[in-house]
Amino acid sequence: MKRLCFYILFLSCLFACLGIAYSAQKEIFFTLKEGEKFVDKLQQADISREEALLVAHKIRKYIDLNQLPVGFSFSVIYNERGVPVELVIPKDVGVEFVVDLRRVKVEKRKLKVKVYEKEFFGVLEPGDSVFYSIYNKTKDPRVAYQFVSIFKYRIDFHTWTRPGDYYAFICRVIEDERGRKKFDRILVAKYVGKKVKAEAALYKGVYYDRKGRSLVGYFLASPFSESFLRAPLRYKRISSRFSYHRLHPILGIVRPHLGVDYAAPEGTPVRVVADGRVIWKGWIGGFGRTVKVRHKGGIITQYAHLRRYARGIRVGKWVKKGQVIGYVGHTGLATGPHLDFRIKVKGRFVNPLRFLAKYSRRYYVFKRKRRPLSPEGRAFIASLFDKIDKVIARYQSMLASQS
Numbered sequence: 001m002k003r004l005c006f007y008i009l010f011l012s013c014l015f016a017c018l019g020i021a022y023s024a025q026k027e028i029f030f031t032l033k034e035g036e037k038f039v040d041k042l043q044q045a046d047i048s049r050e051e052a053l054l055v056a057h058k059i060r061k062y063i064d065l066n067q068l069p070v071g072f073s074f075s076v077i078y079n080e081r082g083v084p085v086e087l088v089i090p091k092d093v094g095v096e097f098v099v100d101l102r103r104v105k106v107e108k109r110k111l112k113v114k115v116y117e118k119e120f121f122g123v124l125e126p127g128d129s130v131f132y133s134i135y136n137k138t139k140d141p142r143v144a145y146q147f148v149s150i151f152k153y154r155i156d157f158h159t160w161t162r163p164g165d166y167y168a169f170i171c172r173v174i175e176d177e178r179g180r181k182k183f184d185r186i187l188v189a190k191y192v193g194k195k196v197k198a199e200a201a202l203y204k205g206v207y208y209d210r211k212g213r214s215l216v217g218y219f220l221a222s223p224f225s226e227s228f229l230r231a232p233l234r235y236k237r238i239s240s241r242f243s244y245h246r247l248h249p250i251l252g253i254v255r256p257h258l259g260v261d262y263a264a265p266e267g268t269p270v271r272v273v274a275d276g277r278v279i280w281k282g283w284i285g286g287f288g289r290t291v292k293v294r295h296k297g298g299i300i301t302q303y304a305h306l307r308r309y310a311r312g313i314r315v316g317k318w319v320k321k322g323q324v325i326g327y328v329g330h331t332g333l334a335t336g337p338h339l340d341f342r343i344k345v346k347g348r349f350v351n352p353l354r355f356l357a358k359y360s361r362r363y364y365v366f367k368r369k370r371r372p373l374s375p376e377g378r379a380f381i382a383s384l385f386d387k388i389d390k391v392i393a394r395y396q397s398m399l400a401s402q403s
Ligand SMILES: [Zn+2]
Pocket: 240, 257, 259, 260, 261, 339, 340, 341
């Protein structure tokens, strides 16, 4: 019966639009303007003030009619004699309240909904924030907020974004038979920037990156956290670790070894582990030919037993992460060719292996509890990432053909 009513309504609207006189029920829509009250608006719809107050009272427990926003829209259905018979007040997408005006009875009505996916792609303009850019496209702050929160452990959207960065996401949309729609959850999202890149796909309520790691379990320390190399050279093995009491292989006495020895063939290039400035180049007793580099944050790295220095290395010179500063040798007190590598942080030697493991890593793990993604889960997110990659490729070729 309700379905039938709806069809009659629909047809009557259609005929009204077509300008055909049709004498059955008619539905007229009303929209609240600035400063207008719902009850007053009902009077415009030929519903008396007494009746309007009664309706407001009846529907109070579902909707507060005094709190309706500007732009809120509802409809009144009139019979063939032009008498208002029903009042239709939408609550949410797919839900509306129908007031039978003759009996003043309120009924909650569920509408049929369809669910589909919608794609978005955007490029940041100078002065744009990600939030603003997405809001501009979707006109929905909740979607923009969702996008930003998905990546909150991976991207600092306040400082790491740059004009020209781009993003894409696919969002589920729910639309009811009256054409009201809302954005549901973002299914897959990607951000590609000059400083940072991140992606996420939704599976069973959790967002994962392409490797199947939960976005909540891992976070990006900073786009600069990869500021150190994992090791200053390609080594064969670690011949001696950081220790406070090691039996010295040549001196035969127990002495602290406050560095790490990487065994490697003579002449293997030695690279500086981070950007910095050379503060020492020269012979130091048992260390032989040695280079010291000062980095940001009061960090000094030291490279010893070098056979020779790289060309152009001198005190005061700025060096880049990965730049060759010398070559493996066995100058000073050394049993064979190796690099003695040390790190001092604010005047204290630290374990170089532990330090580099930490600061060469892109992600910090702060929660290991979540179990790895199942094979089905992996396949599922892989298909979502595939989808978003295609969206990006399509938009990019569109942009390329425009310019
Ligand atoms: Zn050593």
